Amino acid sequence: MTKLVLISRDFDLSHLAPAILRAAPELEVTLHGREDAADAEVAVCWNPPVGAIAALPKLRLVHSIAAGVDNILTDPSLPGVPVCRVVDPRHARGMSEFVTWGVLHFHRQLDRVISNQRDENWFRPEQRDPSTCSVGVMGLGEIGSRVATDLHRRGFAVRGWARRARDLAGIETFEGSQGLEPFLQGTEILVCLLPLTDETRGILNARTFDALRPGAKLIHVGRGEHLVPGDLLSALNEERISGAIVDVFPNEPLPRGDSFWRAKNMIVTPHMASVASPDTIGLQVAENVRRLVKGEALHNVVDVAQGY
CATH class of the missing domain: 3.40.50.720 (NAD(P)-binding Rossmann-like Domain)
Structure with a gap:
């Protein structure tokens, strides 16, 4: 036995x-x-x-x-x-559902709507066509490719970055270290779905956030160790990043009293994107x-x- x-x-x-x-x-x-x-x-x-x-x-x-x-x-x-x-296969579908929710949350400015509700402020945000919203997916493996393809089907302008070249219909792709900055510079909503390697550890750092479009958003569903926590908190406080949904953290469960619980314009989810x-x-x-x-x-x- x-x-x-x-x-x-x-x-x-x-x-x-x-x-x-x-x-x-x-x-x-x-x-x-x-x-x-x-x-x-x-x-x-x-x-x-x-x-x-x-x-x-x-x-x-x-x-x-x-x-x-x-x-x-x-x-x-x-x-x-x-x-x-x-x-x-259902894991990829679940991840795609979660990321699509996050992208729609930011694209339809629901983060702003929720803030306005707390302030009793009636304001109707502009409804933009999804083709005007650039979503960048970091990591184009089985799950990342599914997420990127599903967002493309919804009409978003999707771009992807991976270690090696990928060919996905309708999606602009970038590869390697030389492709990272051009990828980031054109991204409005950044989605992290990378595997964790020595090269990707700490990749969500100040340099990455500074390379994004001003006021960009982050959806982090990769690995907790991709993120440099202090760099994200600073970027949010300084409004270089105007919103974030973070599902994975370097230390889990996220301890009581952690700064992320009360971080400006950030949603904390308990590693639930897809299981x-x-x-x-x-x-x-x-x-x-x-x-x-x-x-x-x-x-x-x-x-x-x-x-x-």
Whole structure:
């Protein structure tokens, strides 16, 4: 019987055990910290404590419960075993829905309407055609491409930036370090959907904000570590950025008393843009464990050198 251990530093993953067992009743599932976890062959993780994975002598596979694996790869003691992630087509749809809401929130000036309501100020903002609103999507992988394409279909002027060249119908694309500044200079609403790598860590910084159109907006749904918090707070206070929706943070859950809770013209959401369902996670983990046992090729294997 193959044993899996659920490991997380910050979150209770015990709710995933029934979903995994429904998909594969032959497996055994335990939790990090229990005495019987030491002989687990598979670690199913989200933000595991440093060293927790390396402490498993029989380990054969590490499996993220989400599309992101940066919270696993940052562990310098990570053993040289395959790392897999969850890929859920509904995850891309959910992310697209969330970003579309954010873009419409800013495009239709609902941020201003909400502020006016608090001031009892009746003012009808101008309704602009979406083609006059430039939305820039950072990151054109599976999810970023879906988001960019859906916004284009709604009539927005969409541009995208990625590490390597991409070809998306109707969307102006930029690539590499040489393309970043031209991409930013033409962007009115910036959407971050990048993977977290050494190159993208801290990319949402003062230099990036200064390169945007004056009064630009930010929708951050990438990784918390993309953001330099102090730089965003300064940009909001100085109105170089006139509004932000931030769903991911360097430290989660966002602590009470954090400056972001009361930041000017900012909406804080609790890492809710899109989440794979427990059943989807259970099915994909179970399938990969079965493949591991049979010696078959695994699904959604991460290129550890690339970080995704």
